[in-house]
Amino acid sequence: MRTPRERRHERTRDAILSAAIEMITREGADKLSLRKIAQRLDYSPAGLYEYFGSKEEIIDAVCSEGNTRLVNAMKQVPASLPLEQYLVALGLAYVTFARQNPDYFAFMFMNRAIPPEAMPGSADDLPDDDGFTVLIQAVERGQQAGLLTRSGTSLETAYSLWALVHGMATLQATYLRHVPFDFAAADQRAMESFVAGLMRE
Amino acid sequence: MRTPRERRHERTRDAILSAAIEMITREGADKLSLRKIAQRLDYSPAGLYEYFGSKEEIIDAVCSEGNTRLVNAMKQVPASLPLEQYLVALGLAYVTFARQNPDYFAFMFMNRAIPPEAMPGSADDLPDDDGFTVLIQAVERGQQAGLLTRSGTSLETAYSLWALVHGMATLQATYLRHVPFDFAAADQRAMESFVAGLMRE
DNA sequence: TTCGATTTCCGAACACTGTTAGGAGTTTAG
DNA sequence: CTAAACTCCTAACAGTGTTCGGAAATCGAA
Structure with a gap:
């Protein structure tokens, strides 16, 4: 059984992923930036680390x-x-x-x-x-x-x-x-x- | 006719290129760093800009x-x-x-x-x-x-x-x-x- | 409901990056 | 010998990923 908390967690995880993918397809791969992702989702840069352990993990998920x-x-x-x-x-x-x-x-x-x-x-x-x-x-x-x-x-x-x-x-x-x-x-x-x-x- | 100054210039240009290529083949492309190149050649980071206008220019030359x-x-x-x-x-x-x-x-x-x-x-x-x-x-x-x-x-x-x-x-x-x-x-x-x-x- | 634990999130800092401005010191050309 | 051109550096700026510590919110259980 999935708690509301787990659902929220996965939803913002997906939002991070979507933002990263959109930034890659729109501005190119080298423009991908943790801080820009955070800004777009109204998070602080450090906040993302609750969902991904590193930028590398985000990249792996994107791939x-x-x-x-x-x-x-x-x-x-x-x-x-x-x-x-x-x-x-x-x-x-x-x-x-x-x-x-x-x-x-x-x-x-x-x-x-x-x-x-x-x-x-x-x-x-x-x-x-x-x-x-x-x-x-x-x-x-x-x-x-x-x-x-x-x-x-x-x-x-x-x-x-x-x-x-x-x-x-x-x-x-x-x-x-x-x-x-x-x-x-x-x-x-x-x-x-x-x-x-x-x-x- | 090429002056000594021009010869020197081209030689350190080549040295920068060689250092960049070696760093790519040895440590991977994402580890390429202007400051590390400068350090290896006993230059300050800003010194390299006498030979290449930007990191992008170095990359183009490497390619x-x-x-x-x-x-x-x-x-x-x-x-x-x-x-x-x-x-x-x-x-x-x-x-x-x-x-x-x-x-x-x-x-x-x-x-x-x-x-x-x-x-x-x-x-x-x-x-x-x-x-x-x-x-x-x-x-x-x-x-x-x-x-x-x-x-x-x-x-x-x-x-x-x-x-x-x-x-x-x-x-x-x-x-x-x-x-x-x-x-x-x-x-x-x-x-x-x-x-x-x-x-x- | 209340209390303690867990989860979320952020501000501040750190170490790094490429880049620029300005100014010394050196080399060159006339 | 002098003035211009060239080299090179220090210092700073804006940007990056990441970590630490703590504040706030949420949750599970008594």
Whole structure:
């Protein structure tokens, strides 16, 4: 049972998070400031430490939230699509998220690294709700259906597709952000070609 | 003719740059501090402003230097190789640089964006000494030799290859940095498969 | 209801950051 | 030799994240 106090606590925690996310998407990641967050929420700087132990904790929470948003965007792609279209649509959702939230996306992957521990054996035990995990599952679905039979493991195949998609997303979110080029069309063609290559082999 | 004064000036400018680069590669990008650079070089913080107008200018110079190092690494790949091997080797050099200087590499692309102006027409006028430019030239070489005839322009083909390579590099420099996985082998296979797909079409 | 404990929140301070103004001391050019 | 240009520093300013101590509010139980 959740007491009123707990509900209040979580609500202002969420408010802090929302303010941080909005500041990142609106003014850029380097403008994120504890004191500005506090000011916007009518708190003193020290008051925030009742809800987060440090700025680093806020950043971690912001990244975690961004990751679930990215995964949610990918999960809205209907899994009923033919595998080829499904994989392309997944990648498109990934890149679209990056294009629409360039600062947020870049910030996520600057501050999120899988910790050195927590990754023993081969690799299947990556974070559960990860953009990569969704891709892996899709590729495995294809392999079990006999459609994808490329040499390496399903993990390696998913990694290469992820790299392509992540590269397009990162470039458009950072280096090429202001380049007037029809990335959406080029991305789609590149992914279709890549996926076709995976199925042919 | 360069006066002794100019030579001195440039030498301490380079020293500042070197110190900054070393601090980034050794302690991470967020630990870069004007005052620490000054301390290491026996300057007062204000003294550095004789050589750089702001911290931002130092960062720009650091990024520019990193870019030429990356391009140099790519230019050491013998252009006499068969196109297929040449493209793969170029990508390998790119990723290897990122793997060996993860903080530096990530820092470069966080702080370097092609400015909104300076990019009028279609796109061929990107920065001259760019990792991307090297790829474009290689792809154009292949197209003129009749080996690469994929639908899109050479620019689009080079972009897709760049995205794949840049994605692998970025992932290994940030999110997957501590994952014990044989990326070198997987990367090579992925690039060979991708390039083969380009030549088949 | 009342009392004690817990939770919330803030003011003040600390150590750090990048940056600027102003003025010494040195080097250079005519 | 002199005046201009260049180097470099001290001191200060505004900003940052963080901690400490205490005041106020809230809560749980007698």
